[in-house]
Amino acid sequence: MINPAEEFLSPRLKAVHDMAVEGESGLTERRIIDVGSDHGHLSLYSLINDNFAQAVLTDIHKAPAQRSEDTLRMFGYADRTEVYCTDGLDGVTLHEGDIVVMAGLGGNNMVDILSRVKEREDKAFLKTITWVLQPQKSSDRLREYLFTNGFEIKDENACEDRGLFYVLMKVVYNGVPREFTLKEKYIGPVILKRIENNEPLVMGYKDRLDKRFALSQRGDEEIRRMLEEV
Ligand SMILES: C[S@@+](CC[C@H](N)C(=O)[O-])C[C@H]1O[C@@H](n2cnc3c(N)ncnc32)[C@H](O)[C@@H]1O
Known part of the structure; x- marks a missing residue:
């Protein structure tokens, strides 16, 4: 299949995308939420490959949020996307079974975003959300938060992109803090x-x-x- 997004999707984001879809069922009924979407490539790639019903993109800054919106519109996916200029998931309503990706953000930033979501959401509902996290730094701080706040690291791997290694992890909330x-x-x-x-x-x-x-x-x-x- 010809895939225009393939050309500009970095190996790092391809690994993040693959981890998001791997082992999941019913994806065509589910949404991918891309926090810190910047250029919108990840969501575009997902939609072009028909992996998700819809994509929700958020970025804290206006210019990247606009960039994301433009990218998705240019490729004809405006009707399957929502773009928010917001901090993390503030003001975004999560749906059961959403897959939330945070890639290229710092671990501390991710902890702040996760903490606010954990605070506001019903805990049984939170268990239906899957998180794919690729911290640019402070992965130790992120893991410490996950272990102590009842998030389970279901999968974790490294990927290589232009000679640099990145860590990525798939996480779900199970409500059981653990020692580490x-x-x-x-x-x-x-x-x-x-x-x-x-x-x-x-x-x-x-x-x-x-x-x-x-x-x-x-x-x-x-x-x-x-x-x-x-
Ligand atoms: C380094 S880029 C990563 C872009 C893309 N996710 C990737 O991995 O290639 C980080 C993006 O996240 C946005 N960002 C940083 N902190 C954020 C936050 N708290 N909420 C939403 N977006 C954020 C920045 O504005 C920027 O566009």
């Missing part, structure tokens, strides 16, 4: 399993993860030492 190890926080529970299984993609990323983990431990040790000295 430092490795789970800094490397990720599913990525740890993938490393155990010698999966090539994560093995390419492992060195970086190991270094980051070593740094985090040094930081924790330094903090412990500082506290002991007080």
Whole structure:
């Protein structure tokens, strides 16, 4: 199938998209919600491939929100899209079974957005929403929030785009906070399993993860030492 979006969908966003659709059923009845949509490529790709009934795009800034709207209109999908200029999901009504993607945002920003949604939504309803998160930084902070706030990381992987590695995760709310190890926080529970299984993609990323983990431990040790000295 000829796909104009394919040409400009980055390998990173393709991986995010693939994780969003993988293992899901009834997608043609469901919506994809793209928070921080910027250019709107992810939603365009999803709609061109008929993977979702509708796309909802949000961006906190006017220019990218307008860009998203223009992209979808240019390709003839205005009737299957809604675009909001808003912070996260503020003012957006979620529907049962929505798949919410947040890609390219910082982990702290994602925590703020998730916290506000968790605060406002009925908890049984929240369990029907699937989240696909690709934090640009602070994935440790994001995981810590997820573990302690009853969100379960169902899947997690790395992807490579122009020599850079990114982490992406699929998350659902189950309402059960859980304890976690430092490795789970800094490397990720599913990525740890993938490393155990010698999966090539994560093995390419492992060195970086190991270094980051070593740094985090040094930081924790330094903090412990500082506290002991007080
Ligand atoms: C780096 S771009 C990522 C665009 C696209 N999601 C991607 O992964 O290629 C981040 C976009 O998110 C928007 N953004 C940042 N914080 C946001 C927030 N709290 N709510 C909605 N949009 C946000 C920015 O304006 C920008 O357009």
